[in-house]
Amino acid sequence: FSTSPQGIRLYKFYIHSCMRIIILFFIFVDLALAIFEEPAIFPFPLWANFVIEVTCLVAFTARLIHYAKVIPWSNFWKDPKNICIIVVIFLTLLDMIIYGILTEMHLYCVRWSRVLRPLLLVNITESRQLRRAFRSIRNALPHVLYVFFLFMFSVLMFSLMALKLFGKRGLVTSEGRAYFTDYLDIVFDLYVLVTTANSPDVMMPAYNYGIMFSVFFIIYIVINTYIFMSVFLAVVYNNYKKHLKEEVRQLVRAKRRNMVQAFRLLQEPRGDEPVVMRETWNRLVHAVQPGISAVHRELLWNVSDEHNRGYIGRPAFIQLADLLNIQVITLKSRIHPLQIYLPGIYNSAASRCTRCVVQHRFFVYVYDLIILVNAVFIGLDEENPFISYSEWVFLGLYLLEILLKLYAFEPRAFYARHQFWNWFDTIIIICALIATILNSALKSSSNYNSREILDIVFILRVLRLIRVVDSIKRFRAIINTLIKIGPTILTFGQLIIVIYYIFAMVGMELFKGTIQFFENGALKPGHEFCGNPLLNGSAFAKNNYCRNNFNNVISSFILLFELTVVNQWHVLASGFTTVTSNAARIYFVVFHIVVVIIIINIFVAFVLEAFFVEYNVSTSGLQTSLEKKIKEL
Amino acid sequence: FSTSPQGIRLYKFYIHSCMRIIILFFIFVDLALAIFEEPAIFPFPLWANFVIEVTCLVAFTARLIHYAKVIPWSNFWKDPKNICIIVVIFLTLLDMIIYGILTEMHLYCVRWSRVLRPLLLVNITESRQLRRAFRSIRNALPHVLYVFFLFMFSVLMFSLMALKLFGKRGLVTSEGRAYFTDYLDIVFDLYVLVTTANSPDVMMPAYNYGIMFSVFFIIYIVINTYIFMSVFLAVVYNNYKKHLKEEVRQLVRAKRRNMVQAFRLLQEPRGDEPVVMRETWNRLVHAVQPGISAVHRELLWNVSDEHNRGYIGRPAFIQLADLLNIQVITLKSRIHPLQIYLPGIYNSAASRCTRCVVQHRFFVYVYDLIILVNAVFIGLDEENPFISYSEWVFLGLYLLEILLKLYAFEPRAFYARHQFWNWFDTIIIICALIATILNSALKSSSNYNSREILDIVFILRVLRLIRVVDSIKRFRAIINTLIKIGPTILTFGQLIIVIYYIFAMVGMELFKGTIQFFENGALKPGHEFCGNPLLNGSAFAKNNYCRNNFNNVISSFILLFELTVVNQWHVLASGFTTVTSNAARIYFVVFHIVVVIIIINIFVAFVLEAFFVEYNVSTSGLQTSLEKKIKEL
Known part of the structure; x- marks a missing residue:
């Protein structure tokens, strides 16, 4: 793109995280409109929905124009995702106009453009992972x-x-x-x-x-x-792996090319080969990652410039991008704040003894035992006053544990970014404390036993028990792997939302209102056949499936999830074929093919690949050389 | 083992395929005894079962003694599988004695040793693949x-x-x-x-x-x-792969060691390095594979002795084992027998034209069309006389196709071992012909419309249609892969039979007779609740699941298969918990864990691995050098 100062300013503005968040917000609003449109959970008037949607479209258009200013005109039109966005915006406007006119004339019509909305989520620049997933599906197809x-x-x-x-x-x-x-x-x-x-x-x-x-x-x-079905998994997995390798290869090649170009710009002649001086290098690293500490930068330079010559050649320069990607956790042995402010007390014999106890393995065992006892108490009836008082004791014990640990360990190290379990513990305990206090306050003040808060209290109590997993080394290894594949699973979540959204929109147009659910419905007529006499005596009605319908977007999503789980999907389908026609089976079979045969297999391939990588990864050469340097220092 | 002439004769006798078939037959008889023992399909008197079982045990003992004579005494006792066989035989005898005595005294007792029978299938020397599968499970556990x-x-x-x-x-x-x-x-x-x-x-x-x-x-x-569940698959797959690699590595090492030993025995000094002369090599190849043709042997020697020196060194000798494993299909351009016996007619213009037509692509298309038309005719009602006559037309057309092909192609090449589809076609058509003729004969002669033969005719008719798959290249590739992984799936089938047998024996002892099925039962009392009043109104009885019981070994296997498929397994389990106690759930949960979580995942790992190997295999170096030689010739 243009390298003029103005162009760079525009680009920096374009990739600013604030702008990204705004555009994500608009996409979220656009998708969430399904809650307010017919068939709605909270019906809004048509004009309000139209105003919101037009606002979103304006935002997308502005973003697109901004992007067009940043990159060259020819590249803009070559990129299919820009064209896709333009087409979607145009079709949405067209649909809105048609729908508005037909509704004014009181004719039946369909908001078909809602199916296109998830395409915006796929095609905005930020969801690279999601687009890669779609590409890998297209390749496997x-x-x-x-x-x-x-x-x-x-x-x-x-x-x-x-x-x-x-x-x-x-x-x-x-x-x-x-x-x-x-x-x-x-x-x-x-x-x-x-x-x-x-x-x-x-x-x-x-x-x-x-x-x-x-x-x-x-x-x-x-x-x-x-x-x-195994062959499907094999084919999807094989293509996914092949495609992924190809993508990674392309990325590595692009990175190398860019680094070579950067080197050409920064190089200075020295002897027979061009080199980059330490000074230039330092400025570059500072410009790219302003947050990097001087010690860390020093370390990276030492790895690059092995012979301490004060300059580096092309190969050493090119690996900079990889070096910057390696996470170096700076374990500063900071002094405990109490030691600074109250050195007398903190260094006393009693204090030292306490710290020793807390850091001992035995302390962990004691708390594991407490957690197990707590689990038994939770299982017992909580209306027994003895049990309900014991809850306070357990809360106190957990709080004491956190405070003791904060006393024994340096707080900033204790709450470092990679200390997942410490964060988890503290948040759960504090939430439980607040919820329990709130619950007893409500209970004693107004005789009103709030079920919602009590539910939250119960969930938090059980979540507290999960901590016991951390004590067993093997479990910790599995959990860590699962946490590491978290981001991949999130990408996959986006993929599922895109597919679900499309099917939900179609399903709502096809089946809305055909099956009714009556809350507390035992009194209303027709509740035993979901408000549709055709279902009288059907397996669908007998199984109490009336709430599984397409009458609003949330019900639709839950129904689609049930269809994804597969069991009883033919009974669910039979309900809708009974009230419409046998052709409705096509909708359910297509959903099964797309989601279960393709998407779920890709998910399994995701998890398998992530696990194999975690199991078989050997630290790369670069990482090893960095570790060697650290040990030398 | 001992290399004395007597020892070798004993060993040759031991590995003789005849002996293997006999021992497999006895294992089959031993396992099949479950059909005749209580709860039996065809009840035999107790003494008859005991006589059969003792005969089998004697056969196993004889085989074991034979094996002990072949290998050194110390090796015999080091091998866990021999000890396992001895223990199983001893326990079976003990159980038979106890059971015999208790039955004579009219006391209740259990034939618990039947659970051990599949161990014999696992531990006889021939089922190496099966033992490997079990080892890989044990490693993954x-x-x-x-x-x-x-x-x-x-x-x-x-x-x-x-x-x-x-x-x-x-x-x-x-x-x-x-x-x-x-x-x-x-x-x-x-x-x-x-x-x-x-x-x-x-x-x-x-x-x-x-x-x-x-x-x-x-x-x-x-x-x-x-x-x-994905993590389970990942863990099982990963361990399976790791274990398989380790096993293959060990096998390769053992093969190499044996070849080196063979070289040391056969070597002759020549210059500065020991070599094996062509004469010795020829005799060795002839002794190892008597069926190999002289041309083939010549080819292998040419590959080994690249420089045509008349002798080979150690590295070239060691690869002999691999060379012998490579399948070389000798495509002899044999002369059609008709050309030999009736050259005048066979070489006439009309004959040549016919052959040309048959070999043309168009001929395949015409028959694909005929198959599709046939499919439509099969779908129509076969009691219409027009349709039932058309069946003869189609049979005639298919027969004509085979005869024409035999006329155009050399019969021995047409029925070569790797021509899967030609064999398939011919067998199906001949069977269909016989069954159809039999069916019409029975129909016209005695007014008795045999359903069984008609069923077979129907199945054969539909199977004929499968041939259309062979015309589409992509389909053929997939089918070939499936055929190639066939042997692996068969190993897996043995594994499943072992596990099913154990669970069936336990299940029959636990649940036999509790749930009854009455054939044509609408007349008998209690048919609506499976002969057990406890099941009155239960989901099990309502779903007509009465035939899913443990009353004989075949029902048990079918029930266990249904449990493997998982769907409705809780309803099936609920039937048995209702008539016994809630503890029966343990049996069903254990079955689910063993079969679905472990065995099925291993099966998926099998298929995945086989597919990846098929997709990504590149012909090995040795195979390439052989191909090069073939091209040179």
């Missing part, structure tokens, strides 16, 4: 498709066989319907069997008729559920 | 256990939270039972939720009470089902 066609061929063949074997035998299901007489129904039933959701039920009529027929279903499940 | 404890800790914590959150709210399930009031029940319910088997049902009461409570279940499922 052709390979997955071939396996999918083969899998569908297998399902169709087995369905044909099932039709021939069972169609003429006059069997009935446990609900009294004819068993395996219609080809399309068989295909659907056997597709559901692949997901195992109707596992023994679909087999029982044939099995009751003759024991040998179970062989048909066993072979079917082994081939389609076990082998094909 | 400690790592899996730590994750499992952490996972159980998480389940227990969530259960405690659920008890506190929902226990006092007085909610009821859709069946009218109290919701989440007993801690142990909650733990079981939430464990079932991890398997997703009761997925939305267990959440519905809380969700209907308040929409926010669904968050509890969503977090629970994300952590325990998605993350922990």
Whole structure:
């Protein structure tokens, strides 16, 4: 991009974290609009929704224009994500105009552009990880498709066989319907069997008729559920890994190219090869990472300039980017503040003894025991006054532990950024203290026993127990791995939200209002068949599934989550096919293919890869040389 | 082992395939005894079972003694598998004596030694793959256990939270039972939720009470089902891979050591280094693989002796074992037999034209079209006479295709060992022909419409359609990979049979006779509650699950397969807990942990690894050099 001072100022402004937060906020508002639009949880008038949405669109447009000013004009139009944003904004405006006019004329219409909203989340510059995930899906897709066609061929063949074997035998299901007489129904039933959701039920009529027929279903499940589903995982995983490697290779190449360019700008001739002087290097590091300490910078220079010559060549310069990425935790042995302000007391024999006790292993064991006793007490009935008083004792003990630890260890080191468990402990205990006090205050003052606060108190009490995990070394290792793969899982969470949002919008347009849930509904007519007489006596109504509907965006998300978990999805689908038509099955099957076969497998691939990397990683050469230097110092 | 002529004769006799088949037969008989023992499908008198079992034990003992004669005495006692066999034989005899005496005295007793039978299958020398699989499980176990404890800790914590959150709210399930009031029940319910088997049902009461409570279940499922189950897969897979690598490394080392020893025996001094002469080498290859052709041997020698010196050094000799493993398919361009016997007709213009047509791509397309038309005809009602006659047309067309192909291609090349699809086609068509003729003969002669033969005809008809897959290149690649991983899956099948057998024996002793199934039972009393009044009105009886019982070994295997598929396993378990006690849940949970968490994950790891190897394999150096030589020739 342009290197004029103005251009750089614009760029700095563009990548400023404040601007990013604002744009993320607008995207959040735009997505959250689904809460207020029909079918709404909190209905807003149409004009209010339109005003909010136009504001968001203006913000996106402004951001895009800003971006266009920063990068060259030709690059801007080459980038598909900019074009995508422009198209989405244009289509949204078009849809709003059409919808506004049709609503004024009291005609039925659909806000179809809402499906496009998640594309904005994908295409803003900041969600690089998310775009990479989508690219890896796009790359895996052709390979997955071939396996999918083969899998569908297998399902169709087995369905044909099932039709021939069972169609003429006059069997009935446990609900009294004819068993395996219609080809399309068989295909659907056997597709559901692949997901195992109707596992023994679909087999029982044939099995009751003759024991040998179970062989048909066993072979079917082994081939389609076990082998094909594993092959899907293998294909997705393989492509994901290949794609990831390719992306990483490209990134490394780009980094190297940029570093070489930087070197060319900063180099000075010295002898027969160009070098970068220490002074220039220092200024560069300071400009790139202003927060870096002088000691840390010194250390990095020592690693780069192995022979202490005061200048470095190209290879040593290029590795700077990697060096800056290595986290160096500065463990300063700071003096405890109490030692500074109250040296007499802090250094007394009693104080030293206390600190010794707290730092002893035995102290940890005692508190592990206390936690276990606490767990038993929580399990007992909390309305017993003895138990409810004991709660205060435990709270006091936990508080005492934190205070003792703060006394024994230096507070700033105790609350360093990587001390996950100390932070966790303190926050939980303080929250529990506040909630418990609030709860007893409410209880004694007004006879009003607030369930919400009590619920929070219960949750906090149980969360406190998790701490015991930290005492066992093996557990800690597993938990640390899980914490490390946290960011990846968050990227994955965004991916899921994008997919869910699209399906929720479509589902709400298709099925809104068809299935009703009545809160405290035992009094209202029709509560036993979800307000729709078609569902009278159906499995959907019998299982109390009325709240699983598409009547607002939160219900839709929960329903989609239930569909992701797969179990009983055919019953949930059957509810919606009963109230609309059999074609509604397409929606549910497509959801299953997209989310369970593709997305969940990518998630499993994510976790597998992250775990393998954690298990098998060996510290890289650069890191080793840094560690060597640290030891030398 | 001993290298005396007698020792070698004994060893050759020991590894003779005939002896192996005999011992496998006895193992099969021993395992199959479960069909005839109480609870039996075909009850045999006790003495008959005892005679058969003793015969098997004698056979195993004879085999063991034979083995002891072949290998040195000290090695025999060092090998745990021999000790295991001795212990199993001894325990079985002991159990038979006790059981015989107690039965004579009409006392209740249990044939507990039946659980040990699969150990014989594992420990006979031939099932090396199976033992490797068990070793890899044993190696993965400690790592899996730590994750499992952490996972159980998480389940227990969530259960405690659920008890506190929902226990006092007085909610009821859709069946009218109290919701989440007993801690142990909650733990079981939430464990079932991890398997997703009761997925939305267990959440519905809380969700209907308040929409926010669904968050509890969503977090629970994300952590325990998605993350922990993926971690289980990661841990099992990682250990499996590590262990496999270690085993392969050891095997390679052992092979090398043996080859070096062989070289030392065969070497002759020549110049400054010992060598093996061509003559010796030829005799060795002939002794090791008598079936190898002279051309093939020549080829291998040319690869080993690159410089045509007539002798080879140590490195070239050592690679012999690998060379012999490489499959060389000799594609002899044999002359068609008809050309030899009827050259005039075979070489006529009409004949040549026919052959040209058959070999043309168009011929394949035409038959793909015929298969598709056939698929539509199969889907139609076969009682229509027009359709049933068309079946003969299709059979004729397929037969014609095979005959034409045999005419155009050389029959021995057409039925070569690697021509999977040609074999498949021919067998299916011939079977279909026989079955169809048999069926119409029976139909016309005696008015008796045999359903069994008709079923077979239907299955064969549909199987014929599978051939269409072979025409699409991508599909063929996937299918070939699947066929290649076939042997691994078979090993896995043995593993599953061992585990199933153990669980089936235990399950039959625990639950036999508690749940009854009445064939054509609508007339018999108690058929609606499986012959056990305790099941009256239970979900188990309502779902028609009566045939899922432990009353004989085949039912048990089918039930265990249903439990492996996981869906509805809590309903199946509830049937058995209702008729016995809640402690029966332990059996089902242990089965789930062993089979689903460990064995199925190993299966997925198997398939993943096999696929990755297939995708990423590059022909090894040795294979390349062989290919180079072939091209040179």
